[in-house]
Amino acid sequence: MVYRDGLRMGTLSRHPETGWRANGWLDLGLRWLLGGLFVLASAHKIMDPAAFAKIIFGYDLFPAVAINLIAIILPYIELTAGLALITGVYPRAAAVVLSGLLMGFILAISINAWRGHVFDCGCFSSGEAALWQGTPGWMLGRNGLLLFMGWSITTFRGQRKIVVRSG
Amino acid sequence: MQDLLKKTVLLLVVAASLALLVNHLSPHGIPLIGQWDTEVGVVTADTAAAAVWMDFEIPDPQTAKQVFDAASALFVDVRSQDLFDEGHIPGAVSLPLGSFESRLEAFAADVSPKQPIVTYCSGRLCQDSHTAAQLLMERGFENVVVFIDGLPGWIENGYPVATP
Numbered sequence: 001m002v003y004r005d006g007l008r009m010g011t012l013s014r015h016p017e018t019g020w021r022a023n024g025w026l027d028l029g030l031r032w033l034l035g036g037l038f039v040l041a042s043a044h045k046i047m048d049p050a051a052f053a054k055i056i057f058g059y060d061l062f063p064a065v066a067i068n069l070i071a072i073i074l075p076y077i078e079l080t081a082g083l084a085l086i087t088g089v090y091p092r093a094a095a096v097v098l099s100g101l102l103m104g105f106i107l108a109i110s111i112n113a114w115r116g117h118v119f120d121c122g123c124f125s126s127g128e129a130a131l132w133q134g135t136p137g138w139m140l141g142r143n144g145l146l147l148f149m150g151w152s153i154t155t156f157r158g159q160r161k162i163v164v165r166s167g
Numbered sequence: 168m169q170d171l172l173k174k175t176v177l178l179l180v181v182a183a184s185l186a187l188l189v190n191h192l193s194p195h196g197i198p199l200i201g202q203w204d205t206e207v208g209v210v211t212a213d214t215a216a217a218a219v220w221m222d223f224e225i226p227d228p229q230t231a232k233q234v235f236d237a238a239s240a241l242f243v244d245v246r247s248q249d250l251f252d253e254g255h256i257p258g259a260v261s262l263p264l265g266s267f268e269s270r271l272e273a274f275a276a277d278v279s280p281k282q283p284i285v286t287y288c289s290g291r292l293c294q295d296s297h298t299a300a301q302l303l304m305e306r307g308f309e310n311v312v313v314f315i316d317g318l319p320g321w322i323e324n325g326y327p328v329a330t331p
Contacts (some may be wrong), residue, residue: 043290046189047195049195049196049197049212050194050195050211050213052211052214053197053201054210054211054212054294057201057203059201061200064200064201064203065200066196066205067201067212068198068199068200068201068204069199070213071197071212072186072187072190072196072197072199072285073182073183073187075186076182076183076189077178077179077182077183077186078183078187079182080178080181080182081178081182084178084271090174090175090177090178092171092173093174093175093177096175097175097179100197108314120194121289121290121292121293122246122247122250122274122288122289122290122292122293123288123289123292123293123294124245124246124247124263124264124265124295125191142246159260166311167170167174
């Protein structure tokens, strides 16, 4: 068992770990990948909140008064947490935020797959977004993988690389 | 744990504040509450646009049928060519929003700017007919209205449907 400098503090030092769970470079890679994907995903939602609101409406899960607010705020949560993860500002908290979002996405997709709800308004303007979203199976698989990455970052026990503000 | 919760909440507050600020300042910004009730009209995040649209909307299938029976207006179907081929309002012209630019020239060559035009798409969940109406007006067509219930509303009332 090798104690590293970063592990000699707080409760972490009682559970020193080696292997991939304590590999700082792997953690950095996962942070950049997960953070980068969320930053990219937020971009077109931020550019066109009205179109994103229509997609949220299409899920048929949210009250009418909440739809625009979700469309306005959700992309910025993705952007902020994504950038925080990349730059190393509260990386653990950022991973918790993104994991929470992913669990929400998985729940929403699962509910609609279970009840057979498919939103097809026959619109040209929403076609592109639908294409980007893909089938429920693909979306669940992708989000499941991303959630695993989020969990790995959240429960990381080694010395993180590139951290501006820890936590 | 408490520290993690504090930082998580901090990230969320920063994100929400930034979102509301940018939305307020951005030309792409939307109102905090949208129009998502199909009873009221076409669903949209942008209530300001919806208020403007109301001035050039045919708000129910019965009125659309009267316009149809008067036989002076040209119905323009802006759904995809595939959907048009499956069925459309008799006499309607296909001008899919997806290939609007490429087909507009041919359309404009055939149709007078004074011709009354009624655009329609797939009903109140669909804004394409509004977008098309706006583009037609910008192109110089002077008399364009939108039949907001579209083909679904038309069929629901048992009105005739043409298939090529």
